[in-house]
Amino acid sequence: MSAFDRLIPRPLSRPRPLSQPVDLRPLLLGAFLVIALVLLLQVIQTSDATTTGYSLRNLEQDRVSLQAQVHQLEAEVAALTSMERIEGEARGRLGMVSPAETLTLEVHAQPPAQQLIPQRYIPEETKATPKADSWQQRLLRLLPFY
């Protein structure tokens, strides 16, 4: 190396190229996986909603059916407590007849409480405990846009 060479400033390090080729494959794979995951979650969500909707309709149908059965049973109870049937039982099965005479007596006692037909209305519905979320729903809740 000559003396002139020493006077020329030397670069501190070897110059880098301005651009470098990047390997996009992992990025694409990652993006694909994210999109696939989102799509999968969408499918799962739709499936879940459909299943729930189906269950709801089934339950609603069951409720209507049970209500119809309640009405039927109420009608049977009413028919059994009808005066015509009571008279028929009294005359036919117990052999009772209309009174030939009327005897009025004063009794100093409280009459028994009147027994009416069973309670007409369904008692207050107890609030059902909310069903625990499925793992898909828990996962979906983590998403900011859900």
Place this chain on the structure above:
Amino acid sequence: MPVRVARVSWRLLLLGSLLLVSAMGLVGRLAYLQIVSHGHYEVEAEDEHLGIEKVLPPRGDILDRNGYPLALTLDTYDVFIDRKVWQDTELARRSAESLSPLLDRPAEEILRDLGPETEGDYLLASSLDYTVGEKIVALGLPGVKAMSTFKRFYPEGDLASGLLGFLGRDRVGLAGLEADLEQELGGIPGTLYFERDSMGNPIPFGYRRLEEPQPSADVKLTIDRYVQRIVEQQLDSAIKKYGASGGTIIVMNPNTGAIVAMASRPSFKLSELNLNDESKMDLYRNRAVSDLYEPGSVMKVVTMATAIDLGLVNPNTTYVDTGVATVPGGTIENWDFSANGTTTMTQVLQKSLNTGAVWVAEQIGPERFYEYLKRFGFGEQTHVGLGGEAEGNVRTSEDPGWYPVDLATNSFGQGISATPLQMITAVATIANGGQLIQPHILQEVISKDEHRSLEPVAIRRVISESTARTLRGMMAEVVDGNPSHLGRVSGYHVAGKTGTSFISIPGGYAPDITIASFAGFAPADDPQVIVLVKIDKPQSESLGGLVAAPVFAELAPRVLSYLGIKPDAPSMVQQGG
């Protein structure tokens, strides 16, 4: 070298032009369909794809005053066949065979009943049992539509048929309380919109929107099923016994106006209801509120109450009964043509003297007499809440065509007409101490959200309490003061008045055709029950005292003891038949 000039052949031009015109035609047609006729085709498409169903809320029940059901609702199905779908003969045959065992009808009969029409729905089965309907739904047969609906069930059979009324084919009340209380019993229907396939069946998970129906309510009446039953039995028995054409009995609490029983004949039976038979239309009205009659001598208590309230007479006031009362325009005689000499006001009621009533009415004068009639509720509806209620006919001295003789005849209940309900309400005014109480039949409206009780309504004071008390005493003398009176009830003091009226026909009154009635209440000192018995055109007897009073005497003790009303005095307690 010659230059070739590109020349378009005329054939190509023609073809191009044709294609251009065709394309323009298509575009034009498309624009017409999509833009001009957009609204029309949108509606058609919606009609094709969107099904609309009316959703009725379950109809409320009708209960008696103790909560026993008189009319209940049962869930049922109506099954329809889409004729268009069943045009496929093989499909129709298979479906009919599947339906046959469930409907208990041969498949051939089902196919035959469809008729020759090729379109539209055919009602195959109505009010089908709910479980059967569910089985049909589960079959999923093409062209078979099972619509959920309901029907009425009457646990007490034909009891109070005329009062309860019935529903039409559209499940809306047509007559009786079913119609009068439609708002409470029927609720407000909702609408279901749903997407449907080409067969008209709902598409699973397709569009579905339900406008919820507003729920209906149960109604509790003031009617007591036991009292209603014995009233109907007594009425039927009396009509049969006396060969009458019909009649009415009303049982009411005079203090509250609550109607405990109301029955009229002729009427219809729910078990034999046939809406296609127009000859039965006459049976569907409630005669207790819609039919007018001339009340006859029961009206004498109203005349007497007016005179006493005005201070014109008292029970011991006398007049001389010569057997005839001469008034401008005619002469009035007693019903038995008797002349009783000096007679007290109490005796006027006891002997039911027409001349006495005329004498009292003359003391009152027409203006005050008709003013009191109005205060007693004659000539206006009672607003009981039952449909078809008549107002009655009262021609006053201010009306054209009124003559002085009208005052005389009106005083004993002829020439004036009222409904049975108006008459019992007027007599109840005397029983309850002088207040005109609005009669009512609805006690409570019970929905899931609220229980609404209806309180008695006092319309106005008609007569003073002392006048009412005096009248009660005089009416008690009519019944209990006469040992042979057929309206007497063992164990209870009864106050009452009989009535026998002739039936008006064009040009006068029909001879020998009467309406026999009796209005009575008990216990006389503290009335709890008032009963009006009216028997139309009795054949074997004609007088109220012989026809209607015995019905009251049989009915009253059963009602009084059932309602737990103590007998008046131990000495009056019946000890044997």
